[in-house]
Amino acid sequence: MKFTTNLKTSLILCFATMLLSVTAFAQASKNISVKSFNDISISSGMDLYLTQGNTENVVVKGSSDAIKDVIVEQSGTGIRIKYKEGVNWGRIFKGQSIKVYVTYKNLKSLSATGGSDVYTENTLKSDVLNLNASAGSDLKLSLAVKDLSLTVSGGSDAALKGSGENMQASASGG
Template sequence: MSTLLKITITAVLSLLLMSCNFDLNFNPGVRGNRNVQTMERNLDGDFNQIEVSRGLDVYLTQSDTPLLKVQADENLHDIIVTEIDEGVLKIYSSENISYSEAQKVMVNVEDINYISATSGSDVYSTNTIESNSIKLVTTSGADLEVEIDAQSTTLSSTSGSDIKVSGNTVTLSASATSGADIKARDLISESCTASVTSGADIVVHATEKITASATSGGDITYYGNPKAVSESDGVSGSIRKRM
């Protein structure tokens, strides 16, 4: 990737990340009072999708026993929102949080097929998530780190965010743009399609087949010595095989 492109992407991402911490009135946000409390909340409805935003940390456990707990500074509990809307558990803060000792949400869910993290939030799995089909999405400086066992997996990362995933899947589709990173070397797939652009990076592992496309400073690295390989690297894109 050229130095100019790196500088441009860094500048743009810096502005995006700043927007995650300050609203249009440049409000610095609510400061936690350091008195951390853990409270259990009711789950009013079923869900199989999760959307997390605005800098919160979520720890996801696949379990037959539903559970939702919030661990945060006492004065932050009222602005940490957890609501279910048409099968989607939405977790976010209603106001900016400038400082906290803790802003964690612990979720147990039986079935999950979609996880989204945005605006500087972090999502982690505490055990292996089993699903027939699952889609993982990150944007705007968010991080998502999970272990999965799925038939079909889709990964999408953009705007300086990161996805790190391990486990097993039959088919994998991965796309990254605008300085994002997808680290899926430890996700063993049979067939993989990977697309990257605008200074983003993808690392995948495919044992049978890979179709890879890289442009505009994007990099793809693949492991697994797949038997069938299709590569398309445009202007300043890079595709590399590793053993």
């Protein structure tokens, strides 16, 4: 009888532990309304996924604890994606990644800093595009642009594929 009770207790504890670990890693999502923009800036080690489309929107995904501290500021034709002031970046090193999905109509400028990574979900098409990666950020983009300006510094990388007519590039600091 004692063995059966211990077995039942162990099974219940095991099931409860699995249930709690599944909910601990559950992804939350936050939709953010934005007006028309053509300039994006991202920081704080977040991953940015870009899709060119007919609408403009921002969706932030990650743990509910992490995404509550993400803000999207809009000023003129630019959006800035970052953590609230005073937020501890320690969650980045605990595997709590933030993924930001941005759909845009036209993009002229993109800046990534602070270990953020940027990816294209489809080919980014633009007449003029200014790219800037700094402080350990990485760009992995598919492009079709006429005039491209690229600045990479501070241990950042840029892996670009696609087509273009003119390119001005500079790299510094690692």
